[in-house]
Amino acid sequence: VKNFEIPAFECETGNYHTFCPISCVAWLYKKIEDSFFLVIGTKTCGYFLQNALGVMIFAEPRYAMAKLEEGDISAQLNDHEELKKICLQIKNDRNPSVIIWIGTCTTEIIKMDLEGIAPKLEKQIGIPIIVARANGLDYAFTQGEDTVLAAMAHRCPKYKNSELRQEPTNKIDNSSQIKINNSSNNNFIYERIELPKSKLVLFGSLPSSVASQLNLELKRQSILVLGWLPSQRYNELPSLGEGIYVCGVNPFLSRTATTLMRRRKCQLIGSPFPIGPDGTRAWIEKICSVFNKTPVGLNERENQIWKAVQDYTRIIKGKSIFFMGDNLLEISLARFLIRCGMVVYEIGIPYMDKRYQVAELLFLQQTCKKMNTPLPRIVEKPDNYSQVQRMHELKPHLAITGMAHANPLEARNINTKWSVEFTFAQIHGFSNVQDILELVTRPLRCRSGIMSDFQSLSKQT
Amino acid sequence: MKLAYWMYAGPAHISTLRIASSFRNVHAIMHAPLGDDHFNVMRSMLERERDFTPVTTSVVDRHVLACGSREKVVNNISQKEDLQNFVDRASSYSESDVILADVNHYRINELQAADKTLEQIVRYYLDKARREGFLNRSLTDDPSANIIGISTPGFHNQHDCRELKRLPSEPGISINQIIPEGEFLKNLKDLSRAWFNIVPYREMSLMAANFLEKEYGMPHILTTPIGILNTADFIAQISKIVNLWSFSLIEKKVNYDLYVENQTKFVSQATWFSKSIDCQNLAGKEAAVSGDATHAAAITKILVREMGIRVSCSGTYCKHDADWFNEQVQGLCDETIITEDHTEIGDTIARIEPSAIFGTQMERHIGKRLDIPCGVISSPVHIQNFPLGYRPFLGYEGTNQISDLIYNSFNLGMEDHLLDVFGGHDTKEENIKSLSTEKNNIHWSYDVESELKKIPGFVRGKIKKNTEVFAKQNNISTITVDVMYAAKEKLSS
Numbered sequence: 001v002k003n004f005e006i007p008a009f010e011c012e013t014g015n016y017h018t019f020c021p022i023s024c025v026a027w028l029y030k031k032i033e034d035s036f037f038l039v040i041g042t043k044t045c046g047y048f049l050q051n052a053l054g055v056m057i058f059a060e061p062r063y064a065m066a067k068l069e070e071g072d073i074s075a076q077l078n079d080h081e082e083l084k085k086i087c088l089q090i091k092n093d094r095n096p097s098v099i100i101w102i103g104t105c106t107t108e109i110i111k112m113d114l115e116g117i118a119p120k121l122e123k124q125i126g127i128p129i130i131v132a133r134a135n136g137l138d139y140a141f142t143q144g145e146d147t148v149l150a151a152m153a154h155r156c157p158k159y160k161n162s163e164l165r166q167e168p169t170n171k172i173d174n175s176s177q178i179k180i181n182n183s184s185n186n187n188f189i190y191e192r193i194e195l196p197k198s199k200l201v202l203f204g205s206l207p208s209s210v211a212s213q214l215n216l217e218l219k220r221q222s223i224l225v226l227g228w229l230p231s232q233r234y235n236e237l238p239s240l241g242e243g244i245y246v247c248g249v250n251p252f253l254s255r256t257a258t259t260l261m262r263r264r265k266c267q268l269i270g271s272p273f274p275i276g277p278d279g280t281r282a283w284i285e286k287i288c289s290v291f292n293k294t295p296v297g298l299n300e301r302e303n304q305i306w307k308a309v310q311d312y313t314r315i316i317k318g319k320s321i322f323f324m325g326d327n328l329l330e331i332s333l334a335r336f337l338i339r340c341g342m343v344v345y346e347i348g349i350p351y352m353d354k355r356y357q358v359a360e361l362l363f364l365q366q367t368c369k370k371m372n373t374p375l376p377r378i379v380e381k382p383d384n385y386s387q388v389q390r391m392h393e394l395k396p397h398l399a400i401t402g403m404a405h406a407n408p409l410e411a412r413n414i415n416t417k418w419s420v421e422f423t424f425a426q427i428h429g430f431s432n433v434q435d436i437l438e439l440v441t442r443p444l445r446c447r448s449g450i451m452s453d454f455q456s457l458s459k460q461t
Numbered sequence: 462m463k464l465a466y467w468m469y470a471g472p473a474h475i476s477t478l479r480i481a482s483s484f485r486n487v488h489a490i491m492h493a494p495l496g497d498d499h500f501n502v503m504r505s506m507l508e509r510e511r512d513f514t515p516v517t518t519s520v521v522d523r524h525v526l527a528c529g530s531r532e533k534v535v536n537n538i539s540q541k542e543d544l545q546n547f548v549d550r551a552s553s554y555s556e557s558d559v560i561l562a563d564v565n566h567y568r569i570n571e572l573q574a575a576d577k578t579l580e581q582i583v584r585y586y587l588d589k590a591r592r593e594g595f596l597n598r599s600l601t602d603d604p605s606a607n608i609i610g611i612s613t614p615g616f617h618n619q620h621d622c623r624e625l626k627r628l629p630s631e632p633g634i635s636i637n638q639i640i641p642e643g644e645f646l647k648n649l650k651d652l653s654r655a656w657f658n659i660v661p662y663r664e665m666s667l668m669a670a671n672f673l674e675k676e677y678g679m680p681h682i683l684t685t686p687i688g689i690l691n692t693a694d695f696i697a698q699i700s701k702i703v704n705l706w707s708f709s710l711i712e713k714k715v716n717y718d719l720y721v722e723n724q725t726k727f728v729s730q731a732t733w734f735s736k737s738i739d740c741q742n743l744a745g746k747e748a749a750v751s752g753d754a755t756h757a758a759a760i761t762k763i764l765v766r767e768m769g770i771r772v773s774c775s776g777t778y779c780k781h782d783a784d785w786f787n788e789q790v791q792g793l794c795d796e797t798i799i800t801e802d803h804t805e806i807g808d809t810i811a812r813i814e815p816s817a818i819f820g821t822q823m824e825r826h827i828g829k830r831l832d833i834p835c836g837v838i839s840s841p842v843h844i845q846n847f848p849l850g851y852r853p854f855l856g857y858e859g860t861n862q863i864s865d866l867i868y869n870s871f872n873l874g875m876e877d878h879l880l881d882v883f884g885g886h887d888t889k890e891e892n893i894k895s896l897s898t899e900k901n902n903i904h905w906s907y908d909v910e911s912e913l914k915k916i917p918g919f920v921r922g923k924i925k926k927n928t929e930v931f932a933k934q935n936n937i938s939t940i941t942v943d944v945m946y947a948a949k950e951k952l953s954s
Contacts, residue, residue, distance in 0.1 A: 020496025058826040082462035136494030404501035411511035
């Protein structure tokens with residue numbers, strides 16, 4: 001391990017607002033198409049998810065609450081029997097390929113032995129049961145996905161080294177072929193290549209179109225991705241084991257990374273994350289270097305994208321931004337926006353794993369040096385109240401904040417953007433750069449004339 | 462353990478937060494794990510609140526648990542005693558009053574907890590004022606009333622409050638205090654100066670009103686002024702109460718009959734509407750009603766007694782108030798259903814097949830599924846229930862809004878049926894097809910077709926069009942996945 005000097009950061013251990021990690025159910029059940037998520041918690045959990053899922057709850061999503069009542073808490077009822085009843089009901093109604101139990105704060109506190117009950121129940125009802133503890137005592141918001149993926153990693157089949165030695169002659173599937181284009185004067189000519197699958201598994205939950213885009217970028221560098229964790233279907237989980245390289249696409253997946261390294265003996269590729277053209281390029285470059293491939297056309301690709309979004313970067317150049325912090329994407333987003341020419345005053349972040357994010361942090365440092373801007377202040381577990389005071393002093397052009405603070409800040413003449421939108425928008429890869437900039441510039445663009453005359457719309461003095 | 466998908470009423474602590482953030486100069490502290498303060502998000506976004514929600518989470522994480530509160534939290538039935546010690550100590554350090562919210566999470570729901578918290582606060586401040594000699598026991602010179610139970614983010618609460626202020630003012634009743642919304646705690650000592658209390662939502666304020674009646678002899682009006690008949694009854698009760706004191710205090714008796722008649726005939730359009738011809742067409746139609754006890758009972762009455770509409774089924778999720786509810790709707794509907802289980806309500810509605818539903822957001826979606834129009838008349842709330850315009854459910858203006866809601870629900874339902882029957886809607890299929898069969902031979906390859914399917918329907922057409930334009934511009938005849946993504950990068954979305 002080389003001795004890098006990463007930017008200093010402070011930990012405020014303050015009172016800050018972010019969503020409960022069980023919110024990950026809202027996107028994971030959609031991603032894993034044959035799954036069913038059972039959240040074992042109380043009314044509080046159910047009410048939150050109901051509001052978080054919004055209208056989706058009416059579409060009868062593959063999710064339900066196992067609502068704990070007083071009898072369960074005071075251990076009057078038998079947990080095993082209760083859970084068995086519920087899982088049988090789920091099997092009858094939905095017949096999923098896997099049931100994922102999400103443990104909550106309550107199950108932590110009453111020390112419900114989910115990991116003990118699950119294997120027995122799995123044998124009895126014949127459906128795999130995965131236990132993931134996504135509770136607000138230990139995790140914040142997007143880290144819910146981290147614990148689910150870490151739990152799923154144990155279920156991936158074991159990779160046998162002999163698999164890859166076979167020449168893929170008979171099994172030709174569409175993904176390894178690229179159609180020849182007849183026209184002679186356009187840029188999209190590829191040769192018919194039959195690539196052997198590289199020993200690369202990517203992890204992180206992305207919409208399948210974005211995953212395909214990233215796969216395509218790597219394919220252009222002659223690297224064919226072996227699989228994704230999570231896969232679109234539970235039955236398609238990639239094989240893991242010694243000899244497999246894994247690389248993450250999101251900064252909040254430190255636990256998954258550790259599990260893949262320690263328990264499944266995979267080799268982790270540490271790189272900045274594929275957010276923004278600079279991040280995507282660095283990510284591909286790193287992967288290429290591990291597989292001993294020289295990257296082809298990456299610089300041109302990156303420059304092409306920068307040129308395409310000039311109109312957006314023009315709007316934000318020189319403007320300042322403040323991240324209050326909630327979805328752990330903050331370092332990557334800040335780094336990208338600095339590269340676009342913005343000044344970042346402060347990055348609040350609920351939790352930072354220094355080792356998993358080391359490449360991103362160094363990249364941040366390099367980017368600041370390149371763009372000649374000061375290194376932003378990084379605050380772990382920030383105190384929202386103090387941050388608001390700091391924002392009043394610093395007066396940033398834009399604040400990225402959660403929905404609890406967005407409206408009040410707007411009423412006090414600070415432009416804001418909901419941070420949650422970055423969690424659900426497509427922000428990875430070269431093709432989605434415009435989407436991120438669209439989000440960032442919107443509050444700066446649509447300021448109509450009426451409002452600019454009012455200093456403050458707050459009712460408090 | 463129960464398998465649950467949706468609940469009508471939230472957990473108890475949400476209502477404590479509701480009451481706390483409704484009062485002015487009150488701050489709520491939640492000793493809780495990350496994420497339990499999503500109440501702040503709800504209030505900020507639904508009410509479009511301009512100021513910071515006065516709720517802070519004192520974050521409980523693994524360390525905090527380990528260092529001291531573990532035993533207390535595990536044994537949460539006796540938790541109250543330990544937290545009370547904490548509260549007492551905090552009071553001695555702080556200049557503010559510190560109160561422990563006495564609500565049991567497993568036994569009571571959001572509405573009951575709100576009721577209890579409000580009663581607790583009222584009791585605390587009145588007892589304190591009495592002890593310290595600040596209590597003013599004299600009645601106000603002119604007849605006045607308190608409005609108890611307006612809170613954030615309640616279903617149309619802000620609008621109802623405005624109407625409730627207006628309603629008694631013409632007959633000469635002023636408003637003493639409105640609690641909890643917008644009131645300073647230090648003013649609570651004057652609560653008992655009013656002649657009587659108005660309790661518009663029995664779920665939220667009955668306990669506080671009962672306390673004031675028992676301890677301070679204040680009468681309260683429980684009738685909710687929803688609908689013409691109830692509003693008239695409400696005003697009649699006001700006149701009865703005022704006349705108890707009026708002779709000695711203001712030396713005359715009051716009679717509001719003329720006021721009521723005027724409002725009913727001319728200011729509110731509801732009575733005239735129910736006589737008008739197109740309302741007659743609604744007579745005999747079937748409706749199903751569901752919601753909180755106050756609104757469900759009131760709407761049932763309006764439908765049956767004021768508009769001649771048949772209510773096949775009326776129900777509420779307020780199980781603890783079942784007796785009152787049943788008594789209210791007795792004889793007005795064919796069957797009642799008291800349940801917290803939305804699937805039961807859904808099944809009942811599916812069985813009855815009414816022409817319209819009046820319920821909560823859940824019933825609105827049941828209606829969408831069954832293709833039955835639905836008007837929303839009760840919490841749980843949604844952004845639609847926080848209109849910028851003035852839309853009370855109470856009082857005479859409320860009768861207009863309700864009539865509109867009822868009429869439009871039945872009518873728009875009819876419209877859709879007619880259009881269906883006579884094939885009025887254009888099919889969207891045609892439009893998209895015409896885009897891609899424009900005199901070119903652009904061919905979509907197999908693998909990109911499946912990529913296209915992953916794109917949500919409402920964006921798909923646009924992306925398809927964009928890609929074809931790009932392909933034409935670059936003389937590409939076969940569209941592959943590469944081309945689709947390149948198109949996205951080049952053209953603006």
